[in-house]
Amino acid sequence: MSAGTRQRATHLGDFTVGPRMLLICAWALPVGGAGALAALFLQRLIALVTNLVFYQRWNTASVAPGLHHHPWWLVLSAPVAGGLVVGLMARFGSEKIRGHGMPEAIEAILTGGSRLAPKVALLKPVSAAISIGTGGPFGAEGPIIMTGGAIGSMLAQLLRLSADERKTLLVSGAAAGMAATFNSPMAAVLLAVELLLFEWRPRSFVPVVGAVAVATVARGGLMGTGPVFPVPTTGLHLSGTVTAAAAVVGLTGGLLAVVATWLVYRAEDTFARLPFHWMWWPAIGGAVIGAGGLVEPRALGVGYDVIDQLLTGRATTSLIIGILVVKTLIWSLSLGSGTSGGVLAPVFMIGGALGAWEGMLLPQAMPGFWAMTGLAAVVGGVLRSPLTGAIFTLELTHAWPTALPLLIASTVAYALSTLVLKRSILTEKIARRGLHLTREYSTDPLETFFAQEVMQREPYVLTAGRTPESTLLATLRGEAATGRGQRLLPVVARDGSLTGVTTRRALLADTADRVQAARVVVRPDDTLRHVAQLFAEHHVTSAPVLGHAPDERVLGVISLRDLLHARRHDHAEDQHRQRLIPRPTAVPDPT
Structure with missing residues (x-):
């Protein structure tokens, strides 16, 4: 067996993927438990700040800022003070706490080797609690993504792991925090796949599910097992008209x-x-929040109580319109100031208000049905994650029979968003930092072709013992005859077995070590993806293709330019249009 063959056998016989996946899964389980504790800590901290600021009491029970009347000066000044504190924390603590968390987590995964600083795990929930507790119209999910991700990242940095393995633990912590916050394990996993992992492979999917499972079980003991916004489906009537109207809500x-x-x-x-410095921007955003709170106090804070009213059909018309207008404005304008807070809870409220308002004109299916449909649509459009939008809504409400209209609404909103905007609310910020990001998943065209389909067949092969002059002349004559140059030249013994490789440059230089051992050999049934991986691992751009034992003769040579065949085929399938069934021709009149 040649040296190249031995290397390939070692590559194919490497079974470390399975044990490594199990090892990472074992580490992901405690990360899931820590993510659940972090979610509970953040919710209690938000409630504590809200009680202190708006009700002047020391209490960690969940409460909304606008449930009772507050002095106008408190409604106006509390968000400004909160924004000022957040700006100071970002300036002198860590700038990573600015924003709603998801773009920062994505950026850490794509460009930072999945490394998050330990102080982010502390500063992000504290800054979010201050921002939301002082009236900020944000959610806890973005901060918990950063906090849970930081927990997973810190553990990964203590271990000897690759960047991809660190990414898996970071996303495990982020998804665990999401699952514990909303009791939504499936939506948390989908969010991880659609927004954070950038792959769907067992090595990452299995550990993330393990972490989410632990977090969901832990959440049951800490915060209960029921849905966050239970919606009874008794009396649900889904007609064809109602299902079709879901597409309108999606638009x-x-x-x-x-x-x-x-x-x-x-x-x-x-x-x-x-x-002036960005440190002051959150305070200005706080002034916008305060002004909106004077118009509609229920728009302040996370607003879980308002979401519950919308989804159960108990919201008044004035509340629906006030939330739809005021919440949308103060959330979007203040989020642009760089303060700390998430996007999901505000999107839940805005989408629910939109659906509830439209439901006044649409056929009735059950109380809160159209608010649920609007919620799924806006989540799918804002995040550009249609499956997450539908599944999130179902897990929040446990209204499982409404799955089809929710999926339709979420997908239609997703389609419209992709047609109108180049990037989503998550990827736009990353693109502005100079990072290109695609969220489209498809089969790798390199997986659909084998080496024998694209290799250069019947290559010029040098026989050991021939003089360099005659070899070079034969090579050049062959190139003239075929019009195609062959840079890599396999060298074989008289019995046809591969002894090494050389190149045109080495022959022209006539160096003593012009023939070297083949670092890589390819088999005819290797996929082009495997070939590309071998090229990347061994830093080569071409390799001989050998038949299988016992007759390991040279069948061809494959190079980087041959790999482009798969891309050309993929491009042709995407762009080339043709009619396969011809149009019927008129039958001539026999008369």
Whole structure:
């Protein structure tokens, strides 16, 4: 067996993937438990700050800022003070706490080797609790993604792991925090796959599910096992008209998602032009929040109580319109200031208000049905994650029979958002930092072709013992005859077995070590993806293709340019249009 063959056998016989996956899964389980504790800590901290600021009492029971009347000066000044504190924490603590958390987590995964600083795990929930507890119209999910991710990242940095393994633990912590916050294990896993992992492979999917499972079980003991917003489905009537109308709600939800996303980044552009340091921007955003709170106090804070009223059909018309207008404006404009807070809970409320408002004109299916449909649509459009939008809504409400209209609404909103906007609210910020990001998943075309289909057949092969002059002349004559140059030349013994390789450059230089051992050999049934992986691992651009034992003769040579065949085929399937069934021709009249 040649040296190249032995290397390939070692590569194919490496069974470390399975044990490594199990090892990472074992570490992901305690990360899931820690994510659940972090979610509980953040919720209690938000409630404590809210009680202290708006009710002047020391209590960790969940409460909304606008449930009772507050002095106008408190409604106006509390968000400003909270924004000022967040700005100071970001300036002198860590700038990573700015924003809603998801883009920062994505950026850490793509460019930072999945490393998050330990102080982020502490500063992010504290800053979010201050921002939300003082009236900020944000959610806890973005901060918990950063906090849970930081927990997983810190553990990974203590271990000897690769960047991909660190990513898996970071995402495990983030998804665990999401699952514990909303009691939504499936939506948390989908969110991880659609937004954070950038792959669907066993090595990452299995540990993330393990962490989410632990977090969900722990959440049951800490915060209960029921849905966050239970919606009874008794009396549900889903007709064809109702299902079709879900597409209409999807269109309006997608339009609202586009407007809200546009407002967020127009606000960010406006703040960026201010002639003073960004540390002061959250305080200005707080002034916007306070002004909106004077118009509609229920728009302040996380607003879980309002979401519950919307989804159960108990919201009044004035509350629906007030939330739809005021919440959308103060959330999008203040989020552009760089304060700390998440996007999901506000999107839940805005989407629910949109659906409830449209439900006044649409056929009735059950109380709260159209609010649920609007919620799924706006989530799908804002995050550009249609499956997450539908499954999130189902897990929040446990209204499982409504799955089809929710999926339709979420997908229609997703389609509209992708047609109108280049990027989502998550990827726009990353793109502005100079990082290209695609969220489209498809089969790798390199997986659909084998080496024998694209290799250069009947290559010129040098026989050991021939003189360099005659070898070079034969090579050049062959190139002239075929019009194609062959840079890599296999060298074989008289019995046809591979002894090494050389190149045209080495022959022309006539160096003593012009023939070297083949670092890589390829088999005819290797996929092009495997070939590309071998090229990347061994830093080569071409390799001989050998038949299987016992007749391991040279069948061809494959190079990087041959790998482009798969891309050309993929491009042709995407762009080349043809009619396969011809149009019927008129039958001539026999008369």
